[in-house]
Amino acid sequence: MAGGPGALPEWDLSDLYAGPGDPALDADLTRAETEARAFHASFANTLSALSGEALADAIGRYEAIEEVLGRAMSFASLVFSTDAQNPDNGRFLQTMQERVTTISSELLFFTLELNKIEEPVLEAKFRSPALERFRPFLRDLRVFRPHQLSDEVERLLHEKEVTGRTAWNRLFDETIAGMEVGVAGETLNVSGALNKLSDPDRGVREAAAKGVSAAFGEKARLFTLITNTLVKDKEIVDGWRRYPRPGSSRNRANMVEDEVVDALVTAVIESFPSLSHRYYAMKAKWLGLPKLKHWDRNAPLPDEDNSDIPWDAARDRVLSAYSGFSPELGRVGREFFDKPWIDAVLRPGKASGAFAHPTVPSAHPYLLLNYHGKSRDVMTLAHELGHGVHQVLAAEHGYLMSGTPLTLAETASVFGEMLTFRALLDAERDPRRRRALLAGKVEDMLNTVVRQIAFYRFETLLHDARRKGELSREEIGALWMQVQAESLGPAFDFTPDYEIYWSYIPHFIHSPFYVYAYAFGDCLVNALYGVFREGSVPDFENKYLDLLRAGGTLRHQELLAPFGLDASDPAFWHKGLAVISGFIDELERADG
Missing domain, CATH: 1.20.140.70 (Oligopeptidase f, N-terminal domain)
Incomplete structure (x- = not known):
């Protein structure tokens, strides 16, 4: 460092x-x-x-x-x-x-x-x-x-x-990495511009949103071509392989049945009114706005502490939460900071977002973040460190069996986020700051569950529509606007420039139908964490570490059985969603 x-x-x-x-x-x-x-x-x-x-x-x-x-x-x-x-x-x-x-x-x-x-x-x-x-x-x-x-x-x-696909992926990555976004006189890369959508100044957020729209609008023809080509490519290969529907190949790779994914998606869509619609109506009131624009979705709340959080403080918060749950989890997590396994520096050309790359069992994982010093960045660090720890613990099974399906790969990351959040919430005594913390967590969960299932629904509509012929930018944008309105609800007034925002989501390009894995993992962890808080499972810590160490050797039914959970039961998903609903209930009570 x-x-x-x-x-x-x-x-x-x-x-x-x-x-x-x-x-x-x-x-x-x-x-x-x-x-x-x-x-x-x-x-x-x-x-x-x-x-x-x-x-x-x-x-x-x-x-x-x-x-x-x-x-x-x-x-x-x-x-x-x-x-x-x-x-x-x-x-x-x-x-x-x-x-x-x-x-x-x-x-x-x-x-x-x-x-x-x-x-x-x-x-x-x-x-x-x-x-x-x-x-x-x-x-x-x-x-x-x-x-x-x-x-x-x-x-x-x-x-x-x-x-084929790999070349189109590279074109997408290189195009986004080289893009410049104008925001209120500044020239930023895509990551920096998207970060401005969380700025406390609404004028800055609006300028960033319009800058992103303009930058991606200029490249719309290219992104439309990339998307149409890759969706058609997948249709051709899926047809040869006799997959029943576009998402089936991903579900097979995730070792989860189509019906289990359907149950998750249906449960989340049915919960849109009680989750996102209800929360964003409150947020509009807190911000003093009759309607939210898309650049208000991640706006900080009036009581939110938006001060910069130094890297060392972020590290200490996350490691303290990990160690408080399990000294072993904390010990493995600290290795990432004691050794040069993390890249958090902001630099031109760097990949946007964040990831944990497992590399190979004979080496170790690496974490990439773009650390801007905000509370969401701390949660991103907690999330990616969870992936890294999981990958270290599972490495003993070797190259062929240490990796986990995407549905289970999110378990440790989302659990790490929850540990960090709970540690911060339990330590906070000021009611206004506590509300801000709780609202921030709700927003993160909505982004993980509601937003990702909306992405999944968008992909489903997109792949189905593409089978009838090549889609125009406007047709893809209309599908995007449809699912955003459905998922975010009547509290939002979407401006036309938002219709291009589908084009910056890398998962649609790199990993079709990946996105539901986030919602799967979040609901799974909500249920798992609920069991932990109840204290109903003896020796929870060691059973949880065994779950992580199992890597890809066990399926979700076997991994969840020691905790009395079953993802094939529709009630399982409602149990996970009830955690989010309960947080919103608490916010409504505080608001009253």
Whole structure:
């Protein structure tokens, strides 16, 4: 960390590689290429006949090669996210993607052939303890068995990815990274301009909103083309794979049934009036406005402490909350601050938003944030640190089984946010500041649940409409405005310039139908945290740590069973949503 106390940290990626020109990177990929070819020669068309022990050995060799490729791609992605405007970084990322794709093509046969093994034959092989260890990997792999295409088609899709979806993703990222937004005489990047939407001065918020609208409006033709192309691309691939609907492939990857997602989405949509509509009506009154504009959604409240929070103070608040719940959680979390694993500096070209990248189990995760010093940034830090801790604790299962489905990947992050919020709320004695804290948390939860399900509904409408032909900017904007009005309610008066705001959401481009995972995780954690507060589950701390350590080895039913929770029960979602409703009830009582 450069500078004095409170200076923002920058990560050091040398635990992966010293730099794009590091000879170790080229040596690793050269070795991986040799091993991948030898692996293909040794095991192609043999898997069904292998003993359980031999098959376990093959999976172990496959995992080792994949981890080398994962390390290289993690490094390239992180370098690119540090400064996507630098053309050298873009070329480096593309070169790595092409080289890794070529190598992994030699390995593609393996998972395809594993899925061709008949169920009784595979089950007999599990008599080997060595293979039994990989049961979760094989279980999850075989979810995609009904959607697997011929080996030749699978290889074609795999190799064309670098000139297809991946290339469009890169174009989207580089375009946003290079954009400049004019805000009241300032020239800001997209992240900086979006941050101004939380400014206490309504004039600044309006100027930022109009600046964002203008900047993205100028690029609307490009973003419309990118979106239409990727949605059509997904429709083509989904059709070949016989997925019943656009979101099904994501649900399979999340190891969750379509019906469970439907239950979540339906429960949240039915709750719009009792959650977001009710809250934003109160917020309009607090702000003294007859109607809210879209630039008022994240406006600070009159009693909100909008002073800058130094980095050191943010770190201490989050670690104190983590350690107060579990010394082990706090210990793992502190590693991220004691070591150069976080990049929070604001710089041109840096990826907007925040993320936790798990990299590979033989290394460690890295966190990226854009820290502006506001209370929401503290909650973002708590959120991303939760991801990082989760990734560290699950690493023991190795490259193939440490990762969790997106629906469960949000568990530790949202739980970390809740721990931090509760610690702050419980320590606050001033009623006005307490109300501001509670309202801030409600807004975060609405952004996580209501806003993300609105995003999911927008994607559903978008993908359904695209099947009838290419969509214009105006048609996409109309769908966006429709779901925003539905989800945010009558307290808002949306100006026409808001119709372009769909175009800056990266999840629609990078991870179609990802967004419901946030709502899934938030409602899950609300229910989980409710059990914790009730004290109804003995040894909750250790059971929670076991949940995190399980990584991808267990499904959501098995992970939630020790806490007496079941996500397949519709009442589960209402239990989670009731937590948000209860907070709004408390605000209404205080308001009265």
